[in-house]
Amino acid sequence: xxxxxxxxxxxxxxxxxxxxxxxxxxxxxxxxxxxxxxxxxxxxxxxxxxxxxxxxxxxxxxxxxxxxxxxxxxxxxxxxxxxxxxxxxxxxxxxxxxxxxxxxxxxxxxxxxxxxxxxxxxxxxxxxxxxxxxxxxxxxxxxxxxxxxxxxxxxxxxxxxxxxxxxxxxxxxxxxxxxxxxxxxxxxxxxxxxxxxxxxxxxxxxxxxxxxxxxxxxxxxxxxxxxxxxxxxxxxxxxxxxxxxxxxxxxxxxxxxxxxxxxxxxxxxxxxxxxxxxxxxxxxxxxxxxxxxxxxxxxxxxxxxxxxxxxxxxxxxxxxxxxxx
Amino acid sequence: xxxxxxxxxxxxxxxxxxxxxxxxxxxxxxxxxxxxxxxxxxxxxxxxxxxxxxxxxxxxxxxxxxxxxxxxxxxxxxxxxxxxxxxxxxxxxxxxxxxxxxxxxxxxxxxxxxxxxxxxxxxxxxxxxxxxxxxxxxxxxxxxxxxxxxxxxxxxxxxxxxxxxxxxxxxxxxxxxxxxxxxxxxxxxxxxxxxxxxxxxxxxxxxxxxxxxxxxxxxxxxxxxxxxxxxxxxxxxxxxxxxxxxxxxxxxxxxxxxxxxxxxxxxxxxxxxxxxxxxxxxxxxxxxx
Numbered sequence: 001x002x003x004x005x006x007x008x009x010x011x012x013x014x015x016x017x018x019x020x021x022x023x024x025x026x027x028x029x030x031x032x033x034x035x036x037x038x039x040x041x042x043x044x045x046x047x048x049x050x051x052x053x054x055x056x057x058x059x060x061x062x063x064x065x066x067x068x069x070x071x072x073x074x075x076x077x078x079x080x081x082x083x084x085x086x087x088x089x090x091x092x093x094x095x096x097x098x099x100x101x102x103x104x105x106x107x108x109x110x111x112x113x114x115x116x117x118x119x120x121x122x123x124x125x126x127x128x129x130x131x132x133x134x135x136x137x138x139x140x141x142x143x144x145x146x147x148x149x150x151x152x153x154x155x156x157x158x159x160x161x162x163x164x165x166x167x168x169x170x171x172x173x174x175x176x177x178x179x180x181x182x183x184x185x186x187x188x189x190x191x192x193x194x195x196x197x198x199x200x201x202x203x204x205x206x207x208x209x210x211x212x213x214x215x216x217x218x219x220x221x222x223x224x225x226x227x228x229x230x231x232x233x234x235x236x237x238x239x240x241x242x243x244x245x246x247x248x249x250x251x252x253x254x255x256x257x258x259x260x261x262x263x264x265x266x267x268x269x270x271x272x273x274x275x276x277x278x279x280x281x282x283x284x285x286x287x288x289x290x291x292x293x294x295x296x297x298x299x300x301x302x303x304x305x306x307x308x309x310x311x312x313x314x315x316x317x318x319x320x321x322x323x324x325x
Numbered sequence: 326x327x328x329x330x331x332x333x334x335x336x337x338x339x340x341x342x343x344x345x346x347x348x349x350x351x352x353x354x355x356x357x358x359x360x361x362x363x364x365x366x367x368x369x370x371x372x373x374x375x376x377x378x379x380x381x382x383x384x385x386x387x388x389x390x391x392x393x394x395x396x397x398x399x400x401x402x403x404x405x406x407x408x409x410x411x412x413x414x415x416x417x418x419x420x421x422x423x424x425x426x427x428x429x430x431x432x433x434x435x436x437x438x439x440x441x442x443x444x445x446x447x448x449x450x451x452x453x454x455x456x457x458x459x460x461x462x463x464x465x466x467x468x469x470x471x472x473x474x475x476x477x478x479x480x481x482x483x484x485x486x487x488x489x490x491x492x493x494x495x496x497x498x499x500x501x502x503x504x505x506x507x508x509x510x511x512x513x514x515x516x517x518x519x520x521x522x523x524x525x526x527x528x529x530x531x532x533x534x535x536x537x538x539x540x541x542x543x544x545x546x547x548x549x550x551x552x553x554x555x556x557x558x559x560x561x562x563x564x565x566x567x568x569x570x571x572x573x574x575x576x577x578x579x580x581x582x583x584x585x586x587x588x589x590x591x592x593x594x595x596x597x598x599x600x601x602x603x604x605x606x607x608x609x610x611x612x613x614x
Contacts, residue, residue, distance in 0.1 A: 003434035007427065011420050107418035111474065114382050114412035114484075115435040117404035122435065322384045 004122075005129035008099070011108075015098060016133065019091040023137035026080065026087055030144040033076045037151040040070040049155040053234075077152045077164075084145045084167040088138045088176030089204050095130050096183025097197045100318060104191040110323045119318050127184065127311070134176045142172035153235065161235030161289045165215075171296055174303035179204050181310030188317035191324065207306060211299060218295060225253050225283040235289030246280040254280070333409070333482045333514040334358040334381065338390035341376050341538075350376040352538040353390070358514050358531070360481075363505070365529035366518040367596050373538040374518040375415060378486040381516065382412050394482055408436075411475030411513075415486040417467045419459045425470055426455030432474045444477035447507070451499065465496025472500060476507040483508065485517040489524065497521070501528050526592040534596055536603040546592065553580055553595045556587030568602035570594075 009016060048063035100123070103109040116122035145168035149160045160168065166175070179200070186200035187193065223239055225247055226232040244256040254262075259280055263272040336356040342349045351373045358364050366374045379385045380392055383403040392399045397406040419428060425448060433439040445455055451469055459467060468488055475483055485504070489497045501524055508515050519525055525532060525546075532549060534542040542549070553567070556579045567580040580598025581587060590598075 001434070003430050007420070007423065007431045007434070010423060010427065013422075106420075107414060107416050108420055109418075110384070110414040111412065111418050111471070112435060113384075114407055114410055115432055115439075115474070115478065117407040117436070119403075121404075125434075322379070 001125050001128070004125035008126050008129060012095070012098060012102070012130075015094045019094045020133070020137050022087060023091060023141045026083055027141045027144045030080050030084070030141065030148045033073070033080055034144070034148045034151045036073045036076070037070070037148070037154075040066070040073045041151070041154040044070055044154075053155065074152050077148060080148060081145065081164040081167040084141065084164075084172060087141060088134075088172050089179045089208075091134060091138055092176045092179025092181075093183045093197065093200050093204065095134060096180035097187045097200050098193050099126055099130060099184055099187060100314070101187030101191055101193040101196040104187075104321075104323055105193055107324060113323070120315055123315055123318050127314075131177065131180065134180055135173060138176040139173050142169055145169070145172065156235045156289060159289070160292055162237035162287070162292060163235070165237075165292065165295070166211075166299070169296060170300045171303070174300045174307070175208075177307045178207055178303045178310065181307040181314065182207065184314040185310045185317060188314045188321065191321065207303075211302065214302065215295065215299065218298065219287050222287050222291060223285045224287070226286045226288060227281070227283050232288055233284060233286070235292075236284075236286045238284045238286035245283050245285050246276070247283050248280050253283075253285075332357050332393075333360050333395055334516055335393045336377065336381070336390070337393065339377065339380060339387045339392060340389045341373075341380060341385060341387050349538045351380075351387075354535070354538070354540050355390075356533060356540065356543065358482075358516060360514055361512045362530045363508055363515040363517070363528060364531040364533060365525040366516065366533050366535060367520060367522060367525060368518075368535040369520065369600060371537075372535045374535060375486055376538075377535070378415075378484055378516070378518055381484050382410055383407060408438075409480050409482055411478040411480040411483045413468070413471045413475045413483070413485040413488045415488075415490070417464065417471050419467055419470060421460035422458070424456055424458050425453055425462075428459065428470060428474060429455065429477070432477060436478050438479055439474075440477045440479050444473045447476070447503065448473050451503070463496070465492045465500065468492060468496070468500050469503060472503055472507075476504075476511070476513075479511065481512075481514060483513050483515045483517075485515065487518050487520075489519060489521065497524060504528070522591075522593040522596050532592065532596075534599045536600050539603065541599045541603050542595070549595055550590065550592065552582055553590040553598070554582075554587040555579065555590045555594050555598075556581050561586045568598040570597045570601040 044066040045060070045062055048060065048067050051060065052063055052067050100109070103112065112122055113119055146160065149164055149168045150156070153161055153163070166172070182203040183196070183200040186196040186203060190196040190199055219237060219239060225245060226236050226238070246254045246256070246259040248254060248262070259276060263275055267275060334357070336354055339351055339354045340349060341351040354373070354377060366377065368374050376385060380387055381394070381399065383399045383406065386400050394406040395409045397409070399406040423431070426445070429441045429444050433441045448455070448470065453462070453466055453469060459470060462470065472488065475485070489500055492500060504515065505528060507513065517529070529546055531545050532542065533540060558579060561579060561581045565581045567582060569579055572578055578594065579587070580590060580594060
């Protein structure tokens with residue numbers, strides 16, 4: 001397998017070079033921003049972040065300079081995280097699409113298929129090293145992005161928040177694998193690199209849209225009242241379109257319509273507002289940061305299963321297809 | 326191969342069409358290659374040669390019938406059948422960025438039985454050093470590398486799909502000399518398609534003429550030449566005329582099975598005659614018709 005892997009690496013050296021260099025570049029950039037963030041946050045006096053973001057108390061005047069300096073560096077993070085969202089797709093497609101499509105297009109598949117006898121073995125020899133490469137290259141960038149995500153939110157103690165979810169950690173690697181699978185299947189099915197790339201890009205876009213929709217649905221199903229005063233909003237994701245939400249003395253969650261309907265009749269607006277604040281607590285509906293790992297696991301399992309289906313489809317397509325006439 | 330070993334290659338009632346209700350690319354073709362023979366599949370473009378070759382290496386599934394290599398059905402048990410095949414495709418398909426040596430190592434990785442040493446020796450004898458990049462080689466040299474890979478498999482059957490059609494005369498000669506030497510040395514059975522009859526006459530033991538998906542003639546070269554003569558119109562009785570065909574100068578000749586009359590036929594005369602005789606025939610497999 002090593003010889004076949006080496007041949008595959010030599011044949012696809014341009015794609016591999018671009019993919020690996022992209023990952024290395026992003027990893028280095030993420031590392032540099034992380035170092036700057038760690039340095040900037042190290043000089044922020046204790047309690048400043050809490051006072052600045054989460055407490056209603058006026059922050060100490062010593063906080064402003066260091067916190068502002070940290071926030072200025074923090075703004076460098078988002079571009080890296082956005083690139084991290086696209087990087088695995090780029091790498092997966094770059095390595096997946098030409099792997100079979102290129103062999104069919106240049107007709108080398110004809111010689112290889114007869115030599116190998118088993119097309120499954122031939123494809124396995126080609127794909128396993130590429131998947132390993134994706135795991136290492138994208139995995140390295142994903143780990144660095146996770147460190148960057150943590151450095152951007154030094155006030156969090158229980159791991160990453162929902163901010164930039166999908167741009168760090170195992171989801172990134174899983175997205176690279178699924179893009180590779182989509183590219184491989186498109187290449188095996190279409191048999192020409194450029195058309196296969198177009199098909200694979202569309203397939204990846206669909207997969208990303210489905211994954212994001214699934215996340216929205218999961219967040220909606222798992223939303224709960226979060227109390228800002230108890231710090232539950234730190235790192236949480238609040239859902240849009242839910243409006244004001246209240247909890248009454250019995251702990252029941254009420255929408256704003258239901259809460260306002262309980263205001264005793266005859267009170268003025270001001271009195272009604274006071275009654276509301278005396279008898280109910282306004283909360284936000286959302287999902288706490290502690291739920292991030294649970295969703296991460298689900299998305300990775302979903303993307304992993306999709307990758308499995310795509311890879312099996314690729315093997316079936318290669319087994320059944322004819323080379324170029 | 327001894328007399329008890331299974332036939333290396335057998336096509337049994339093979340028919341193929343690419344679309345439902347489309348034309349038949351092959352119609353009821355049955356073919357058995359004598360072990361150790363070099364058989365040339367001859368016919369015009371679109372005759373069905375490549376379809377048969379591609380079916381022989383599992384690239385096409387016969388619509389009806391089957392192809393067996395060493396008794397193994399190619400479509401049903403492709404890996405086992407292909408373990409006995411060395412193949413040179415119609416268009417040379419090598420990695421242009423890799424060296425000859427890398428190709429040979431790659432071939433060994435894919436086919437455990439690949440004889441890298443003899444392939445290197447054979448190519449070096451032709452002045453092709455392993456370090457040379459394939460992209461820098463001429464078409465003829467690339468064909469030699471492809472042939473060395475096929476022969477190096479030490480497979481009992483070599484399938485060569487018009488390997489010489491794009492080569493210049495000298496490269497063609499060198500290629501065919503390598504092929505004959507390798508095949509005779511190893512006792513390999515060779516199935517090769519071509520439409521260059523002059524080369525085939527020197528190379529092949531057996532010729533199969535196909536046209537319109539039908540097998541028109543299948544015999545040894547010696548018997549074919551012994552049984553056919555060419556004559557001018559009126560020289561022989563109509564009953565023994567196989568076909569009328571024009572020469573390059575436009576003179577009509579008769580291909581005949583009459584003995585004594587006319588002149589000995591060349592292989593090209595025979596092929597031209599049978600191809601001319603097939604014009605206008607419909608191509609339907611017997612079962613489907």
